[in-house]
Every structure is written in structure tokens, then in C-alpha cells.
Amino acid sequence: MSLIRLYDTTLRDGTQAEDVSFLVADKIRIAQKLDELGIHYIEGGWPGSNPKDIAFFKDVKKVSLKQTKIAAFGSTRRAKTTPDKDANIRTLVQAEPDVVTIFGKTWDFHVHEALRISLEENLELIYDSLAYLKQHVAEVIYDAEHFFDGYKANPEYALKTLKAAQDAGADCIVLCDTNGGTLPYELPAILAEVKKAVSTDLGIHTHNDSECAVANSLVAVEHGIVHVQGTMNGFGERCGNANLCSIIPALRLKMGRECVNDAQLKALRSTSRYIYELANLVPNKHQAYVGNSAFAHKGGVHVSAIQRHPETYEHIRPEQVGNVTRVLVSDLSGRSNILAKAEQFSINLDSKDPITQEILENLKEMENKGFQFEGAEASFELLMRRALGTLRQFFSVIGFRVIDSRRHEDEMPLSEATIQVKVGGKIEHTAAEGSGPVNALDNALRKALEKFYPQIREMRLLDYKVRVLPAGKGTASITRVLIESGDKDGRWGTVGVSDNIIDASYQALVDALIYKLVKDLEEKKG
Template identity: 45%
Template structure:
């Protein structure tokens, strides 16, 4: 359980779910809550019971035992009672109790403009709404936090009214008053000034909730902590409405590794990268590869100058050890690469080039020449490893890397067919090759030329290499690049392949998209065979 000295509060399932394109099922919400708990946060806000049917079901299933949290406490979100309605008669407040969540977060208006123009009630009635709802829930045994909506905008309109809301919440028994930058328009300097002033005047623990409309949500959160806030709210990967919320992983990373705040249980910080990726998968969104701390590129180095320094000491170009947050350092091999980049990448791939300086030199020159032609190895580690191993083999006594198969030719035909009353486009591929001392001809149909080629190639090889049965193409990307120096455009194809235990990516480049696809596919199968059955 997280120490109560400092609160890390996750609202991925409520505020984060307001991001365009995210729709969680109840099963998704339960899965995300379990993942967020593994990071060690103190509170997971599950949604708004009574207002959202899925959220009501989520809390019911959680209460029935479907959600076990090792670190976090489950939180229900709702609003203060309606103006002119007795709190015990407010159905939405009653739904908060029915959720059986031990903690409730109430949203309350703290901006005089919103009280008068949106709620259309008096300033005193709004204070009574806060006071009555908090006291009612506390008397029912609930711990209550109050989100003061539009607090920073309201501070500009009337710097005293927001403090009166906080005092009303505190007097009724609320534990935390959260200052919300609801419109996301603040900058760190302003947040620091406001929190410093409010902390001096309000008699309640302060929290911070920021939106990212200025790109400053994380910085604003850390500025608030520096000014005295001891409760931070955010979402996994910064999900949220408009530009999003404060990315909770970046906030935690800053608190722990930069500000020295011990805000997570032991061992939990290293779960951040894994959880970030897993939540993105459930949300059906691509994980931001360049996200601080947890992105796949967060510790990726491309420039040869960086690689040279990292070879001497990794901390020279890393702001922290990537393993602290569950991430890895990566070296990208591009036309900017020097010898150090190739040597470090080889080490990362498990290829020993320490005693082969001539191989390193040839690989550096090959990469630079090929990148000028449109190739790119920074996202195709498998193709680069094959290049490395081929060059090593050429310099050895044997002089060649074992070739598991030799292709004589391939052909693809695409037809428009009518069958059973339904028209369709069907591709047929024929591959001729030699494998295991036998000449094989294989013809297969597919739902496109690349799919047909993939099926024909694997069918031709399965008799010799049965392990191919578990290898499959999982992603296919094509990029058309403008021609250089008056030449025609060239096509770059990236193919991702999996054997259900690991994934690898290969690249092919050619003026013809089919040949580029074939080069990447050939590398994908060859790499899979060489690494599953070395020496074939």
C-alpha cells in the first residue's frame, strides 16, 4: 500500500477514457485497473457510477470480487448534490454509495463564472452543495476528495472564492482539495504561484490535476508539487480529452528520479514501460514510441557521436539508467552511424565483432551506401543482424553464412474472378527453390500478392523446416519515397514476423513494390530459420 504522505492518483478509466477514439468495455476497464495497480499507484478512479451504465457495472463487478488490487484503493467519481435538492434525495449521490467504493472524488465548481453561468445558482448555495455532499458521504464512512473544477481560471476571476470552496470541503471532512487546470491553459510559473498562495490560505491538503492543452501538464504537475501539493492526478500515457492529461508515467518518473520523492512501493517503478505498452494495446492505440521514460525510443541513440560516448560510458547520453523504469537502451544504425554505433548494435544483438575491425568498417560503409538508396535499418534489426552475420561469414575461413534455402525464381499473378456470385481479386504466387537438397515448386493463392508469396514460400519450405508452421507475418508497411537525382521513386517495405514467442522486423527496398516486399519477406523467413535452428 502506498504511503499516505504522498498520493499518486490514476484517472485513466475516467478522465483518460474521454480521449477521442477510446472506448473501453467493462472487461477492458477491469484489465486496465489491474495493470495500473501494478505500477504501485495509491488510487485508481474507476468512473462515474450512476451516470454511466458501464461504470455502474464496473463497480458492481469489482465489488463482487472480480477486481483484486494489491496497491491501489478504488475510487468512484461523481458530483455534488444538485442545487435546491436535499443530498439524501439526490440519486447520483446515492449511486456513489451504492458503488461500495471506499473513496469518492466529488467534482465541485470553484469558479464564480461557472457557478453563476453554468450552475445558475448562488455562490453560497454552491458552497452548501459542497459542504452537504462531503459531510453526507463522510458520515456514511467514505473518504472524500474534492476536485475543484476550473480552479486556476476561477483564481483569476476571484482569488478568494476557490479558497472558500476548499474551506467548505475541509470543514465537512474532505481529505484533499484538488486544484484543477480544467481548460489546460496554465504554465508552470503560474501554477507554482497559485499553489503557493492557496497553500498559505487554505486549511486542507492540496492536490493537482492538469490538462495538456499548452503541452505543460507534466511540468505544471511537478511545479505544483514543488509548491506544496502532495496529491497528483494523471492518466496512463497522458490519455484524455482534447490534448490529454498529465502523463502519469512522466509525472512518476520526474517525482522519483528527479525530485527524490519515494512515491511508489519497492519494485514498482520498473513496471512502468511494460504497463504503458499493455494499456495502449487495450485502448487499441499505438504506443507513443517517443514518450519520455517508457517509449521504445526514449533511450534510442542514432548519432555516431552519441554512440561513441555511450561506448565509453552509457550515462554520458542517458539521463538515467533505462532499466530503472523497465526500459532498454537501443542503438539505431543509420547513415549517421560510425564504428561505435555498429559495435554497440552488434553487442545488443549478441553478435561478436570485437575482433573483426574490417567487418565493422565494411558494415558502416554498406549501411551508408544503402541508406542513400532508400534502405533503413533503424527499425529492421533482423535485416541488420543478417547483414552483420553475412559480413562476418565472408571474413571467416568458411567464407559464407549457411543458406537454409536458395530461390531460383518467383512469379505472382493477380486475377479478377467471379465465383458463387461474388466478385473478388485473387493473387496466385509460384516459388521455385532448393532446400535440403531438394528442388521444390510451390503455388499458393492469397488475398494479395504479398500474402500469396508468403504462403507459397512457407509451403515450399515446410517439408524441410517444419518449425515454419509457427512463423507468421504480423505486420506489413509500405512507404513510397521520392526519387533522387532524377531517378524513379523507390519503395521501402517493412515486414514484422512472429513465432509467438518473439518478433522481428526486416526491410526491403526496390523500385518495384513487389520486389521490395519479396526482399523483406525473404529476410524474414531466413532470419527465422537461422535463429530457430542455427547451422541449417
């Protein structure tokens, strides 16, 4: 069986979802994660539509990717102009991506009502645009927008649009269920007719408006599709896109199709959670394969059975996708959770060791308060090291104070932080200003510690996110702060939780600094 090529459009189609927005830096980090996951194509955006996407295509060239190809998205040329003079087409070429994907009209209704041109002229738009791009880009993919609706309305014309794309030299023709209304039983007969009309490799792009996006994608693969488009966590406009977090394990584990390897598949859950965190969204605990509840067992009959043979109530082994079995009502469930987390972070723990129970109790207490360690692996490692007694005390904070003041009505507020730290018996008392209280506190901490640990100067605060827990309590709510830091060798995440946003930020900042010192000390020992 041929390789199924995975095409991720989280960074383009996914960002059209309500409440989803990524900074350029977020998009770069997500692209790196998707590359590690084994995704073959990453659609970075529409460079002709906004400056952010133009910046992404410029910055992603500075990143070393192992296997994935970066695709730029756009549309066919406008009517009454040639491809070489069409601003959108020119911008696609200027972005210098590995691949260009353009969409064109398949549905005669759209040709008449949206483009307001003749059916024959639409065929020319498709052919001219793809033929021009093939002269300037190594690989060109054609998305046949509204294909299934167009086929149902006028099958003869819908197939003509695909033939135009094939004649122009498209490397892959993707059949799009743009409105998401097609049902799985409809696909086989339509795909059979498409394969009679064109010989080019075929892809599928489905939306979830009828809750069938994943099913439609899998049915399409069963009937000869070799290219599957979707988004992580199903992000997308309206009801979302086909969810790659469900498609990938279904292809690999259930259909036996080659797409990612076993090691990459184990990173599925962590990649899903990472993208939720960067989107600043609460992960869907009931999400198939990767959700917290996907392999959680509560009923007594279920618990008894899965302790003997997990297959009795689990359709796959959760470890295959980076998840774990959870028994919700027993002490064993907590112990197994902590051991799974320890294994994930390469920390050697024995289930019978009293330290394991201590870590378990700490973890339960912290999670009850709102801590969450997906995206904050450094804080979790420090938690483990503290319990094991292997964490050196590099410094202690005696106290701090943060003051915000607005001196004039037309000026921005000024933040100042004062802090006292103790390092090896010496007390350092410093103050620093910043653009906001968290930045001021970060500056003061660094200023106090850099004379003792000059390597802290290499460290940068890369991202800062705040989440209210739970919603609905207004200014009395608990807040969780997630901070991503980095140096020349890597990045790490830390977390803090408090009813005071400055205190939560302080916790995450201190963990970030300690982790940097631990990491450097381990490297020296190694």
C-alpha cells in the same frame, strides 16, 4: 521522500490527438510495455464511450501485468439521476478495473454553461458519484477538470469541489490544467491554498498549450504533489499532454524522486519508439531524452570535448534512458552507434574487429535506403548474424509472383501468390490465395516451407504497418513495411524497404520466418 506515482493516459487522453489511433491489440501491447517500464497506473479508456474501450478492459484481464493497475475513465453522474441508475457509472463498475478515475466540474463557468445546473447541485454530483464508486471499486481517483482556471475565477468554489471529493472518500484528487494555459510561476501559491483545504493525496494533470506541461508537473511535485499524469511522447488533444518521456527522467535523475528503477529507466527510449511505431507516426528526432538528436553532436568543439568528457555537452548520460551519444561527422560516430546497437541486442562485437566495420557499412547503407530497426529487432539481429557468418541458410526463395484480379465489378479483388523455394537441394513450387497480396504471399511462403519446418504453423502474423518514405512523391515513394509476428513464446518485429510495397512486405515476411527458425534452433541448443 515519498514515491511519485506515475499515471499514464496514452491509451485514453493520448488517443484524442490528431492522427493517433490504436487497435485493441495495440492497446494491450502498449499496456504491457508500460508495465515493464514501471508505470503505476494505466488509463485504458472510457468504457462508457465506445465498444473498443469495452473490449480493452475485457482483454486486458487475460494479460499478466507485473505491477501496474488498470484504470477506467469516466465522468460524474448526470444531473437528475442517481449513480446506481447512471449508465456511465454502471459501465465503469461493470468493466471491473483495478481503479476508476472520474472527472467533475471545478470551474463555475462550466457548471453554469456546460452542465446548466446550480453550483450546489454540482457538488452533489461529485460527492454522490465518488461515494457510490468507493462502495464498488477498491481505488477511486478524482480528476478536478479545469481546476486552475476554476480557481482563478472563483477560488472559494473551486476548493469546495475538492472538499466534496475528499468527503466522498476519493483516494487521490488530481488538479487538472485542462486548457493548458497555466504558467509554472502560478502553481506554488495555488497549491499552498489547496493543501490548507484538503489533506487527500494530490495529483497533477497538465496539457501543453502553453508549452509548460512538463514544467508545471515538475513544479507541482516540488510542492507536494505525489501523483503525476501524462502520456508517452506527449500524445494528446491540441498541443498534447505532459510528456512522461521527459517527466520520468527529470524526476529520477534530476530531482532524486522515486518513481521507476534504473533498469526500467533504460527502457524509456525503446518504449517511446515502440509506441510511435504502433501509432504509425514518425518519431520526433528532437524529443528531449529519447530523440535521435537528443545526444547528437556535430560542431567540432563539441565533438572534441565530448570524446574526452561527455558531460561537457550532455546534461545526463544518454545510456541512463536507453539512448546513445552520436557524433554526426566522424567515422567514430558510426562505429559507436553500431556497438551500442550490438550491446543492446546482446551481440558481442569489438570496435577493432573488421566485422564491426562491415556491419557498420551495411547498416549505414540500409538506413540510407529507409530501413529503421526500432520495432524490428529481429531484422537487426539477422543482419548481425549474417555479417558474423553465424546465420544458417534455412531456405532460399528462387522467385515469386503475385496476381490481383477482380472477376466481377461487385466482388472484392482476389489475390494469388506463386512461389518457388529451395530447401536443402529440394525445390518446392506452391501457390496460395489470400485476402490481399501480402496475405497471399504469406500463405504461399508458409505452404512451401511447412513440410520442411512444421514449427512455422505455430507462428502468426500479428500486425502489419506501412509508412511512405519520404512523403510528397506520390506513387513513386519508397515504402517501409513493419511486421510483427509471434508464437506461443513471444513476439518479434521485422522490416522491409522498397519502392514496391509487395517487395518490402516480402523482405519483412522472409525475415520473420527466418527469425522463427533461428529462435527455435537456439532454444534446442540451450
